[in-house]
Amino acid sequence: MGKMVVKDTFREIKNSFGRFFAIFAIVAIGVAFFAGVTASSEDMKHSSDCYYDEYNLMDLRILSGVGFTDEDIDAIRNTEGVEGLFATHTIDAVTKIDGTQSTVRVMTVPDDNLTDDNKDYINRLRIKEGRLPEKEGECVIRYSEFYQEKIEIGDVITLSSGNDSDISDSLKTDEYEVVGIVYTPYYVSYDIGQSNVGNGSVGFCIMVTDSSFAQEYYTEVFATVEGAKELDTYSDEYFDLVGETKERIEDAAEERLDARVQSVKDDIESERRKTIDEIYENVRTEVREQLYEQYSMYYPGIDVSSMIEPQIESIVQENINNLDLTEINEQFDRAEEEAIENGDWQWYVLDRNSHYSFRDYESSADRMNAIAVVFPMFFILVAALVCLTTMTRMVDEQRGLIGTYKALGYGKTAIAMKFVLYSFIASITGGILGCIVGLRLFPAIIYDCWNIIYYMPAIQYADHWLLSIIAIVSLVLVIVAATVAACVNELAEVPSQLMRPKSPKKGKKIFLEHIGFIWKRLSFSGKVTARNIFRYKKRFLMTVVGIAGGCALMFAGFGIKDSISALIEKQYNEIIQYDVSIKYEGDEIPETVNSDSRFEKALTICEYTSDVGNAETIDDADKQQREDVSIEVVEDAQAFKDYVLLRKRNTDTIHELDDEGVCITEQLAGDLNVKAGDTVYITGESGQRKPVRISHVVEMYTSSNIFMTSEYYESVFGEDYEPNCILGILVDSSEASENQIGEEYLLMSGVRGMTFFTANIEKFNNMISSLNLVTYVLILSAAALTFVVLYNLTNVNVSERIREIATIKVLGFFDAEVASYVYRENVAISVIGSAAGLVLGVFLHRYIMKTVEMDNVMFGNAVEQLSFVYAFVLTMVFSLIVNLVMYRKLKNIPMVESLKSVE
Amino acid sequence: MSYIEFNNVKKIYKMGDVKIKALAGANFTVEKGEFAVIAGPSGAGKSTILNLLGGMDTVTTGEIIVDGQHINEFSQKQLTAYRRYDIGFVFQFYNLVQNLTARENVELAAQICKNPLDIDETIDAVGLKDRKGNFPAQLSGGEQQRVAIARALAKNPKLLLCDEPTGALDYQTGKAVLKLLQETCIKRGVTVVVITHNLALTPMGNKVIRVKNGMVSNIEINDNPVPIDEIEW
Incomplete structure (x- = not known):
């Protein structure tokens, strides 16, 4: 490649800086978004890892129902691998x-x-x-x-x-x-x-x-593990390392618990010994007193102590043998038994994965990652398309030059090099800037958004070398490839052909013209617009794809927001009708609730957790299996309708529980890949695993459940239905009222637990407010992309038609008319693109919602009608803004252009 | 007062610090209904005259009067209106909108005028009766230029400006186009200004204005213009 070609390239950049900048900007935005959003998840994890390390978060948490003694603590401390230890309450x-x-x-x-x-x-x-x-x-x-x-x-x-x-x-x-x-x-x-x-x-x-x-005992022990800080806390290595120590502690536990049990036994035994000894002593005292009395009567005035002494022991022995110690012994046996039985003689050694806060943050980061996969891909695709259009245009414009280079004897590669170099410089500088800005900007925003519901210190950026390289290289490659593709056609032509103007694209009748009744009704300018739109099919397609992409992204952004808001609304206002669930045992609680005037009504059901699978055995690896699914057995299906609405999503069909099968929630059905009429296997309360038939799949967002009637339950498992849970609808479900009720009921001995749904709603609302912000980031980025795409494509469109525009100016079109001549097309394409974008957006949104779904939370894909309007209107507004910016350019097109020969 | 007057018109382009004198004080007149030929070598200032006369550019100093109006004092908007209602333009490279048929190209111009001529009649008059539905790419160069002339005529302009109308055409076709212009001038009484570097064409005009180095070097009145058929070059 000659030095002059390089020089020419740099001059070209200087002269057509607008175009250069357009490619640069689109790559920068694409890379910034791709790298930034992808990095966010990792930065969230990295920041939390640093935080955990710096603030010495426990690696292991050890719990025991019987508490820990100082010896236990020492045993844990001396376990190999334990670095720090904090015994606490x-x-x-x-x-x-x-x-x-x-x-x-x-x-x-x-x-x-x-x-x-x-x-x-x-x-x-x-x-x-x-x-x-x-x-x-x-x-x-x-x-x-x-x-x-x-x-x-x-x-x-x-x-x-x-x-x-x-x-x-x-x-x-x-x-x-x-x-x-x-x-x-x-x-x-x-x-x-x-x-x-x-x-x-x-x-x-x-x-x-x-x-x-x-308290006498420690109730909780936190421990850190040697070498764990150096590892990424989300990695398998970390859990392997901690797992080793965990096992060693569990081994130590056995010994310690045996010792503890023994010491409890010893305590009781020594108590028993003491009691019995006391009894013996009493007997001895009694015998001695009796003998003393008896002998004193025989030998008055003489000290008989020494006389009775030899006889005491045998009598005592006799009396002792006659004593009935069964009661006392039983008492101690029982005490011993109780102490051992009732105590939870176990150590629960839990790692971070069993810690809600840790898992919760991790799953949020993972959810972010899921979003990061879909959105940026779209960005890159659109960016590539736009660059392809731009570079094709550039190569077209420089036909004559290509011909000249060829005539001068430059090879194809050398000539192509100019364009490749041009697009390479634009994309690599854009990519680097995108990485620098994107890797700081997006993670920081997203991290802060999540920090609305998490209390994390300032962000710690992870290393993203690999990601940066992937992001830059992928986009640079795509763009250079597009450039080469654009060059290939032109380079194939011989110089003389190249130096002649490219024969203008032939006008031809479009499809619409054959539909007479529409065509005839179009105004003249309408016809012109229609024909122009379809003249350059490739560019038309690209513009539509570009606009559709931006519009789809924005729509998906709005849609995510809607779906999550709809979830709350539907779950807690439509589906779940009850305010509180009370787990209980015994017979008193239902009576108490029924006579409590603060409850509008209440229903007893049986609720228990089971694993659910679509295979007969749990370990069938080919089949799906879900653990901890809540099974709700209902006696009165009619009454249950007032508590939980069982319906098919997006329809008004309300299902009723029957005695022929179960209702299964939608997400669960999806996970197990089953539908109405299929069979799933569940475990009864007593542990039998039996098949049940699915009658209906029902809408449910925040939990996975199986509903069935008690009759069906009894017929399947052959065991009696026993209610253990009350669903209650409160007269007043304000926070104060709930607190009052909660306070009272939790004091009752039969109450095992209570859940109020107001608290759940609040929790979800919180999560949503943070997701909303993430959504705004997505919408803004999509907006930026739409803008750049539109600008770039309009720019190409205008520069391609400069001659035509100059001509109509000479013909005496006023500025506004010239603008409308060009813009009518832009507007039409924008409308088509936005419409296509909405359709595309619906699918994109569904895909994203499916991807970010977590265990036990189904997002559904409800979208407000307004979101369609927002996405559409915003796209049109961007289109208008771009048109306004372009107006200046149009106005400045010199009419003399019309006199020039065809380039 | 003449129909068109150029009074000491100067046009200086500034390219950075460099000032380029495209027109150094041009003076000429053209009467109504005249067929004027402006001739001169490349770079003499012909195109500048055309640009100024056509309302595509503004003078630096001097005065241009067309039909009693001082064009040099026009605002951009007035200039556009002037181009729209008073000028018909014929380009060297036809400048047809590729995506419109012959008829539609004419219609494109006609639809913005106050008193356009009948579109079909105009196309018939330039001899393209059977090619109305064709796109420019389906027409020969001569035919395209006829469409361009029809487009200019349909506007019913006061003045027809032609920039090297035969520049991109072969000899015979060029002749036919020139003939069409000459006939238009004679039959319809439209003032025609043709710009050319081909001095052989000069005998066909009523008036020949020669331009050299940004000045009008010579104005020649020709009372008996030669019909184009008799001119050879």
Whole structure:
């Protein structure tokens, strides 16, 4: 390649900077979006990993119903692989904030050495304001938006147990002054979790010094694992490493538990011994007294002590043998049995995967990743198409030059090099800029959006070398390939041909002209427009695809928002009609509820969890299997209709439970790949696995359920239906009323748990507000793309027709008429493109919704009609803006162009 | 006062610091109904005259009067209206809209005028009765130029400006086109200004204006123009 070709290329860039910039911009946007959005998921994970490492999040959490003794703690500490260890206490208590009862999770910080390098200070707190608790009676509160105005530093929180036990059994004092507001890596999600005190869901979390606890045993142990920090916490290596230590702790557990059981036994045995010895001693005293009395009567005035001594033992022995110790022994046997049986003699060693907060954040990052796969691909495709058009145009324009180079004796490669170099420089600089900006901008925005529901410190960018290279190279390759494709045709021609003007594209009749009744009705300008649109089919197609792509992306963005909002609306206002579910045992609770006037009505059902599969055996690898599906057995199918609406999605068909089969929720049916009429296998309460027939597939968004009548249940499993859950509709479902009811019922001994749906709605609303922001980012990016595409294509369109436009100017068309001559086409293409985009968008949206779906949450694909309007109108507005920008260019086209020879 | 007057018209293009004098003070007149030929070598300033007369460009100094109107004082909008209603333009390269048929190309111009001529009659008059439905690509160069002339005529202009109308045509076709222009001038009484570098064409005009180095070097009145058939070059 000659030096002059390089020089020519650079001059070309300078002279046609608009075009160069267009390619540069489109690649920059494409790469920025592709790399940025793709990186977001990884940056979220990387940031959380750094956060967890820096703040020493536990790798293992060990729980035991029987608590941990100091020996247990030592055993864990001495287990190979354990690096740091923090034995602590956790309880849930209640307190009143502004008159309403809230559930508080009380956690601890070590009593001393709260320094960053203390390995035993696990789940280190990140201080937002104030300081850490230093002595009894002080606490810090975990920051949460909801409580930030309600509790401030200096306030005193008074705790009570929330059930019939006394708080002083657990805590030395019940009043705590707030000395600081903190974040904890232990709870990064907005939601802390469920509780069995108060209204059932934990409102906020405080940390006190560990010595504030009055309990004999530690209830929870946090541990870190040697070498775990160096690994990516989401990787398999990490879990393998932690898993090894986990197993070793579990091994240690057996020994320790045996020892604990033994010590409990020993305690009871020594108690028994003591009691029996006491009895023996009493017997001996009694015998001695009796003998003393008897002998004293025979030998008055003489000390008979020494006389009776030899006889005591035999009599005592005799008496002892006659004693009936069965009752006492039974009492101790029972006590021993109870102590052993009732105690949960097990250690639960849990890794981070069993921790809700950790999993929740991970799944959010994964969801982000799913979006990142679809959207950017679309971006790249559209960008490539636009560049292809632009480069084809450029090559066309330079026909004469190509001919000249050829005539001068340059080879095809050397000539093509100019164009390849041009597009290469444009795309590689655009790509690099896109990476630099995109990798910072998009992750930061997306990360911040997610941070509305997560409490994470500032973003830590992960390394994205590979991603950058992939993003840049893929787009550069596509564009260079498009350029080569554009050159090939021209290069095939001989120089003399090239130096002659390209014969203009022939006009010809379009299809529409054959439909007389439409064609005749079109005005003259309408006809001209129609013909022009279809003149360059390739460009028409590309423009339509480009606009359709942008419009589809915007539509999908709006659609995501709609679907998620619709989910809440449908799930909680249409499908789930009840306000509260109460798990209970015994017979009293239903009666209490029925006589409680705050309940409008209530229904007892049986609810239990089962695995569900479409194969007879669970381990059939070829078949689908889902665990932990909630089975709802209903006695009164008629009444149940008022509590849960079983219907087919997008129709008004309401299904009724019958005794012939079950209703299965849609997402579950999809996962198992079954439909109405098929059979699935479920497990009964007693553990038998039986096939059931599916009568209907029903709409359900936030859970996976199987509904059936008690009659069908009994006929399938041959066991009696036993209700264990009450669905209740409240007269007043305000938060205050729910708190009140929750407080009361959770105190009742038969109540196992309560769930209020208002809390669920709030949780989902929160998640949605963050997704909304992500959606706006997507919409904005799609908008930018639409804009660039339209600009670029209009630009090509205008420059291709400069002569024609100059001619009609000379003919005396006013500026506005010239504009409308060109724009009518643009508008028509925009309308066609937007319409196509809406259709495409519907599919794109469905695909995205399917991809981002999580376990137990079906998004559905409801879209508001307004979103169609928004996407369409926005596309048209961009089209108009581009047209306005172009207006200046049109106005400045010199009429002298019309006099020039055909290029 | 003449129908067209150029009074000391100067046109200076600025290219950065360089000033290029395209027209250094041109003076000439053309009477109504005249067939004027502006002739001169490349770069003499012919095209500039055409651009200024056609309302496609504005003068630097000087005065252009067409039918009593001072074109040089027109705003852009007035210039457009002037082009629209008063001027018919015939280009060297025909400049037909490729995507429109012959008839539609004529219609494109006619639809924006106040008193357009009947489209079909105009096309018939240029001898393209049977080619109305054809697209430019299906027509020969001569036929395309006829369409262009029909397009210019259909506007019913006061003035027909022709920029090297035969430049892209072969000899015979070129002759036929020139004949058409001459006939148009005679029959319809339209003032025609033809620009050419071909000096052989000069005998066909009532008036021949020779341009050289941005000045009018010579104006020749020809009371008996030669019919085009008799001219050879």
